Amino acid sequence: MRSAKIWSWIAFAAGMLYFFLPLIGMFEFSLRARRGEYSFDAYASVLGDPQFRATFGYSVLMALFTIIFGILLVVPTVFWVRLKLPRWRPVIEFITLLPLVIPPIVIVFGYIRLYNTSSWLPLTGTAMGTNLLLMFGYTMLALPYMYRAVDTGLRTIDVQTLTEAAQSLGAGWITILARLILPNVLVAVLSGAFLTFAIVIGEFVLAALLNRPAFGPYMVWMGANKAYEPAALAVIAFVVTWACMALIQLVTRLSAHTRAQQR
Amino acid sequence: MAFLEIARLEKSFGPLRVVRDFNLSVEQGEFISLLGPSGCGKTTVLRMVAGFETPDSGAIQIEGRNVVRQRPNARKIGMVFQAYALFPNLTVAQNVGFGLKVAGVPRREAEERVAEMLALIGLPDLGARYPFQLSGGQQQRVALARALAVRPRVLLLDEPLSALDAKIRVSLRTEIRTIQQRLGITTIFVTHDQEEALSMSDRIVVMNGGIAEQVGTPFEIYNQPTTKFVANFVGTISTLVAEVEDPAGGAVRVAGQTIRLPRPVEAPRGGRIGLALRPEALHLGAGDGRDTMLPATIADVQFLGSVIRLQLHTGGTTVALDTFNRPDMPPPRVGEHTQVSFAARDVIVLDS
Structure with a gap:
C-alpha cells in the first residue's frame, strides 16, 4: 500500500520533470540576452516590437471571430444531427476529421484557386475577403476539436426530451438552442473554443500563404532572425495559453448549475 | 363536438403499423388514460396529439380546430415526460417560468404564476434549487407545475410515474388527480400500470396492437371487459x-x-x-x-x-x-x- 503510493509519486515527479524541464531551460535561456547576468531584455525587445503587437492583436481578433463562427456552425449542426439525423452521425464525424488528414497547404491552394481575383467570387482581391477566407480556414482546422467537444457535451443531456419539453412550452428553435442547448454544453463549447484559440494563435501555413499579418508567420520570422527573443516569445505564448485555461476554469465556476454539479 | 376529438388516426413506422383507426372523444376537464402493454401505440397517440409525430392520416381536433399541421410549440399543450425533462441549467422557478417567459408574460405576472404553481405542487420554498438537488418525486412535481404554468388547453402525461419508487408513485398519483380536478384541465395519461389507470381516470382506453380495444369507465373496463385481451390485461x-x-x-x-x-x-x-x-x-x-x-x-x-x-x-x-x-x-x-x-x-x- 505504502510502496504503491511512493511509486505513484515517483511517476508523477517523472512526468512533471519531463514537462517542466524544457520549459525551465527555455525560460532560463530567454533571460540571458545580457552577457554575464539575467535580464528581461529579450522580453522588453519582443513586447516593444510594434510588429509583435500588431500580429498578436490580429491573431487574437481572428481567433475570436473563428470561435464565434465555429460555435454558430457546430452547435446547431451537432444538435440537429443528434435530434433528427442520428444515422448521419458517422458521416458527419468523418467529415469533421478530414482536416486532420488533409494538410492545410492543400486547403489554402484550393482556396486560392477557387477564390482568386479572376474567379467568380474574388475573395482574395480585398483584405477583408482574405480575412474571411482565413477565418473559414481556421474554422475548418479547428473543426475536429470543436465538433468532438460539443458532441461529448450534448451526450450528457437528453437532447430529444429536453427539446420536446421546450417545444411543448412554446419555444422555437432559436430559443431552444440559445437558452437550453448552449448553456448546457457551455463547458464543452469553451474547451472547444480554447483549442480553436490555440490553433489560430500558432497557425503558420494558412496565414503565410494568404499573406495576412498573423502571429504564426511573425514567430517563424523571429525564430529565423533572432537569438533570445524566440525563447521569450515562446514563454509569452505559454503564459497566454495558461491564462486562457484559467479563464475557462473561472467561467465554468461562475456558471451556477455546473458549480453545483461539481460539488 | 367534444373538446378533443381524435378521428381515424393512423401511423406507421416503416412496415410497422403502430396506430390503426384510432378514435377518441374527450370532454373538457376529463381525465383519460391510455392503458396497454409496451408497443401498443399509446405513446405514439400521445406524441401525435403533442405534435412530436405526424399522423399518416386522420384528424386531431382541439376546440373544433384540426391541429395536425400545427407545430408543437403552437398547440398550447402541456406535457410531462417519464424522464422529468427539467432543464438542468435553470432553477426550479426558472423551469416553471420558462413557458411564461417564452410567451412574453410580464415579469411580475410570471413571478406570481410561478409562486402559485409551486404552492400548488406543495414545494413553495424550493424555487431557487436546481433540478439535480431534488428527489425524483419532487422533480416530477416541478415538471407538472412547469407544464401547467402556461395554462395549456390539454395536459399530456407520458408515464410520469414509471421512474419513481412504489410509495411515491401512489402518493403522487393521488396528487396529480387532485390537481387535475381542481384546475379542471383536460388530461390524457399514458400508462402500462392498470392500477394507476383504474384509480385516476374518468375513462380508460385499453389499447392493443395499435387499436383501442375498449373505451369505458374504470368500473366498466374492470367488470365488463368486451374482449379477451381487456379481461386478461386489466386485473x-x-x-x-x-x-x-x-x-x-x-x-x-x-x-x-x-x-x-x-x-x-x-x-x-x-x-x-x-x-x-x-x-x-x-x-x-x-x-x-x-x-x-x-x-x-x-x-x-x-x-x-x-x-x-x-x-x-x-x-x-x-x-x-x-x-x-x-x-x-x-x-x-x-x-x-x-x-x-x-x-x-x-x-x-x-x-x-
Whole structure:
C-alpha cells in the first residue's frame, strides 16, 4: 500500500520533470540576452516590437471571430444531427476529421484557386475577403476539436426530451438552442473554443500563404532572425495559453448549475 | 363536438403499423388514460396529439380546430415526460417560468404564476434549487407545475410515474388527480400500470396492437371487459371452459354442473366458451347469493397482507381466489379439499 503510493509519486515527479524541464531551460535561456547576468531584455525587445503587437492583436481578433463562427456552425449542426439525423452521425464525424488528414497547404491552394481575383467570387482581391477566407480556414482546422467537444457535451443531456419539453412550452428553435442547448454544453463549447484559440494563435501555413499579418508567420520570422527573443516569445505564448485555461476554469465556476454539479 | 376529438388516426413506422383507426372523444376537464402493454401505440397517440409525430392520416381536433399541421410549440399543450425533462441549467422557478417567459408574460405576472404553481405542487420554498438537488418525486412535481404554468388547453402525461419508487408513485398519483380536478384541465395519461389507470381516470382506453380495444369507465373496463385481451390485461382472471347447453337461455355446463347466465350466449349448442372470473368473485365454501358451487383443491397460498390469494384446482383448470385476511382464521393449507362458489351474474363470458 505504502510502496504503491511512493511509486505513484515517483511517476508523477517523472512526468512533471519531463514537462517542466524544457520549459525551465527555455525560460532560463530567454533571460540571458545580457552577457554575464539575467535580464528581461529579450522580453522588453519582443513586447516593444510594434510588429509583435500588431500580429498578436490580429491573431487574437481572428481567433475570436473563428470561435464565434465555429460555435454558430457546430452547435446547431451537432444538435440537429443528434435530434433528427442520428444515422448521419458517422458521416458527419468523418467529415469533421478530414482536416486532420488533409494538410492545410492543400486547403489554402484550393482556396486560392477557387477564390482568386479572376474567379467568380474574388475573395482574395480585398483584405477583408482574405480575412474571411482565413477565418473559414481556421474554422475548418479547428473543426475536429470543436465538433468532438460539443458532441461529448450534448451526450450528457437528453437532447430529444429536453427539446420536446421546450417545444411543448412554446419555444422555437432559436430559443431552444440559445437558452437550453448552449448553456448546457457551455463547458464543452469553451474547451472547444480554447483549442480553436490555440490553433489560430500558432497557425503558420494558412496565414503565410494568404499573406495576412498573423502571429504564426511573425514567430517563424523571429525564430529565423533572432537569438533570445524566440525563447521569450515562446514563454509569452505559454503564459497566454495558461491564462486562457484559467479563464475557462473561472467561467465554468461562475456558471451556477455546473458549480453545483461539481460539488 | 367534444373538446378533443381524435378521428381515424393512423401511423406507421416503416412496415410497422403502430396506430390503426384510432378514435377518441374527450370532454373538457376529463381525465383519460391510455392503458396497454409496451408497443401498443399509446405513446405514439400521445406524441401525435403533442405534435412530436405526424399522423399518416386522420384528424386531431382541439376546440373544433384540426391541429395536425400545427407545430408543437403552437398547440398550447402541456406535457410531462417519464424522464422529468427539467432543464438542468435553470432553477426550479426558472423551469416553471420558462413557458411564461417564452410567451412574453410580464415579469411580475410570471413571478406570481410561478409562486402559485409551486404552492400548488406543495414545494413553495424550493424555487431557487436546481433540478439535480431534488428527489425524483419532487422533480416530477416541478415538471407538472412547469407544464401547467402556461395554462395549456390539454395536459399530456407520458408515464410520469414509471421512474419513481412504489410509495411515491401512489402518493403522487393521488396528487396529480387532485390537481387535475381542481384546475379542471383536460388530461390524457399514458400508462402500462392498470392500477394507476383504474384509480385516476374518468375513462380508460385499453389499447392493443395499435387499436383501442375498449373505451369505458374504470368500473366498466374492470367488470365488463368486451374482449379477451381487456379481461386478461386489466386485473387477474381465471377462465373455466364451459359447454353451451342452451344458447338463448344462457345455460352452460361446467364440471358436470349447469350454470344459467343472465344473458344469452353467442355460441352454438355444444360449442365451448370461456367463463372468466375475477379473484374476488370466487368464494371459499358456500356464500350468500353464490348459486354455483364446485369442488376444488388448494394448490397454492400467497399471503399478501390484507388479502390472501389462493390458487385452486377446479373444473379442470386452476383459478385464483382472493379472500380477506382474518387474524382469527389461519389460511388453508396446500392440498386441502374444499369448495368454491360464485354467482352466475359475476361471470364474464369471453366469446370473442
